[in-house]
Amino acid sequence: MSETVQEKASFLVVANRLPVDRVTSEDGTESWRSSPGGLVTALEPVMQSRGGAWIGWPGAPDERVEPFHHDGYDIIPVPLSSQDVERFYEGFSNATLWPLFHDCIAEPVFHREWWDAFREVNQRFARVAAERAEQGATVWIQDYQLHLVPQMLREMRPDLRIGFFLHIPFPPPELFTRMPWRKELIEGVLGADLIGFQFPGCVSNFLRLARRLPDVEGARGRVHMPDGRMVVVKAFPISIDAVGMRNLANSPQVLAEAQKLRQELGDPSTILFGVDRLDYSKGLRNRVRAIGELFESRDLDPEQVVFLQLATPSRERVKEYRMLRNDIDLLVGRINSQSTSLARSPIAYRYTSVPRETLAAMYQIADLMIVTPLRDGMNLVAKEYVACRSRNDSALVLSEFAGAALELRQAYMVNPYDIDGMKASILQALHESPRVKARKMRAMRKQVFDHDINVWADSFLTELESN
Numbered sequence: 001m002s003e004t005v006q007e008k009a010s011f012l013v014v015a016n017r018l019p020v021d022r023v024t025s026e027d028g029t030e031s032w033r034s035s036p037g038g039l040v041t042a043l044e045p046v047m048q049s050r051g052g053a054w055i056g057w058p059g060a061p062d063e064r065v066e067p068f069h070h071d072g073y074d075i076i077p078v079p080l081s082s083q084d085v086e087r088f089y090e091g092f093s094n095a096t097l098w099p100l101f102h103d104c105i106a107e108p109v110f111h112r113e114w115w116d117a118f119r120e121v122n123q124r125f126a127r128v129a130a131e132r133a134e135q136g137a138t139v140w141i142q143d144y145q146l147h148l149v150p151q152m153l154r155e156m157r158p159d160l161r162i163g164f165f166l167h168i169p170f171p172p173p174e175l176f177t178r179m180p181w182r183k184e185l186i187e188g189v190l191g192a193d194l195i196g197f198q199f200p201g202c203v204s205n206f207l208r209l210a211r212r213l214p215d216v217e218g219a220r221g222r223v224h225m226p227d228g229r230m231v232v233v234k235a236f237p238i239s240i241d242a243v244g245m246r247n248l249a250n251s252p253q254v255l256a257e258a259q260k261l262r263q264e265l266g267d268p269s270t271i272l273f274g275v276d277r278l279d280y281s282k283g284l285r286n287r288v289r290a291i292g293e294l295f296e297s298r299d300l301d302p303e304q305v306v307f308l309q310l311a312t313p314s315r316e317r318v319k320e321y322r323m324l325r326n327d328i329d330l331l332v333g334r335i336n337s338q339s340t341s342l343a344r345s346p347i348a349y350r351y352t353s354v355p356r357e358t359l360a361a362m363y364q365i366a367d368l369m370i371v372t373p374l375r376d377g378m379n380l381v382a383k384e385y386v387a388c389r390s391r392n393d394s395a396l397v398l399s400e401f402a403g404a405a406l407e408l409r410q411a412y413m414v415n416p417y418d419i420d421g422m423k424a425s426i427l428q429a430l431h432e433s434p435r436v437k438a439r440k441m442r443a444m445r446k447q448v449f450d451h452d453i454n455v456w457a458d459s460f461l462t463e464l465e466s467n
């Protein structure tokens with residue numbers, strides 16, 4: 001494969017974020033680090049095997065970066081000014097669409113100037129995609145930040161095959177119709193030939209809304225547009241590079257790191273583990289409360305058990321995220337300060353992201369994985385944990401409101417709003433017989449390995465290229 005950047009590509013991914021972020025340290029040195037979130041985790045291996053171009057923002061305001069070649073594909077940066085970051089990214093994308101699409105767990109904020117910026121930035125992404133796509137190319141647009149790009153791009157380049165995949169849930173019409181620009185958002189995404197959602201409920205929510213547009217008919221996963229086009233709407237549950245994850249977790253380097261980590265944690269007999277972006281959709285407040293109460297009541301013995309929780313910094317300038325960070329600091333501090341042991345705290349909490357190797361080592365030492373989002377499109381953490389567990393002696397506690405719950409049916413399911421129910425499920429999972437645990441873990445592992453990221457990408461792209 002050529003190491004120089006190609007003028008045009010026959011396969012393009014367009015996402016708000018590039019897979020790597022440029023970071024400038026205080027002394028002015030610049031470096032690249034992996035971008036946060038499940039979108040990048042899922043699409044990186046797809047691009048590494050298919051090649052092509054990835055169009056996206058380098059992660060900091062006012063960054064001007066030339067296109068470059070990376071890991072077998074081209075990176076085409078799209079700059080955002082500080083005002084774009086404030087209005088398009090932190091504003092409309094993450095304080096309007098994100099809460100609205102996550103069942104309004106936080107109150108969505110509507111501002112007209114944010115909407116104007118959203119439209120303008122979506123135009124910019126569409127223009128770059130139009131310039132970089134070969135005649136008849138396949139362009140795969142990702143996620144809610146670029147909801148308007150499919151129609152904008154179609155107007156510029158009707159020759160392209162355009163796919164759109166939403167990584168987060170699509171809400172019921174009862175919530176979506178609060179959106180002042182609801183018609184524009186639905187029409188914008190209908191510019192695609194194929195629209196993919198994480199699970200079937202999102203497909204029916206979307207079709208109910210599409211049918212309300214004038215002269216549009218939609219049923220059985222197909223939308224007939226007034227201009228004669230047909231748009232296919234279907235569920236494609238996303239996944240992970242399961243083999244890559246398992247191999248990483250079983251590499252000598254990771255196994256050695258796992259041993260070291262267990263020692264650093266004081267060699268407890270049981271390790272509970274959670275890892276999330278610090279996002280209110282992840283249900284961290286209730287998770288920490290439930291586990292705190294179990295320590296307090298001594299159902300979990302702080303001399304024997306440690307709860308390790310990692311939280312990746314995310315969207316730190318958005319108000320709800322700042323409040324969440326303070327709340328978790330307070331909750332964890334309160335629980336740890338009540339512990340009688342001076343040697344060790346019951347909760348080991350770190351606000352940081354870690355290298356993939358360290359994360360794999362943490363999955364290796366976790367006896368119980370706790371994944372309790374209030375709402376989540378899929379949740380790849382749950383699948384990563386399952387893929388890493390070659391031994392069958394562990395368990396997964398999983399929220400019924402994560403897309404992953406439709407596939408990992410053998411997990412210990414919880415309603416994350418029900419703190420007592422969550423406590424009961426954690427204890428049940430910990431005290432389960434080895435035979436039952438092994439059966440559950442084997443079944444979940446088969447599901448993840450049979451439906452990995454290649455199956456997901458192949459099924460989406462085959463459908464897109466065949467209709």
Ligand code: ADP
Nearest residue numbers: 037038041276277310312352353354379380381
């Ligand atoms: P989301 O996309 O909402 O962040 P997912 O669970 O689908 O949620 O994906 C999160 C991805 O980010 C996973 O691949 C996970 O391994 C990774 N991740 C989450 N927290 C950390 C962390 N602290 N350090 C490194 N990787 C992390």
Ligand code: G6P
Nearest residue numbers: 017036037038039143167168315
């Ligand atoms: C989720 C979203 C992605 C987003 C990621 C990280 O996975 O679906 O679109 O990139 O979170 O969020 P950020 O705001 O840092 O890009």
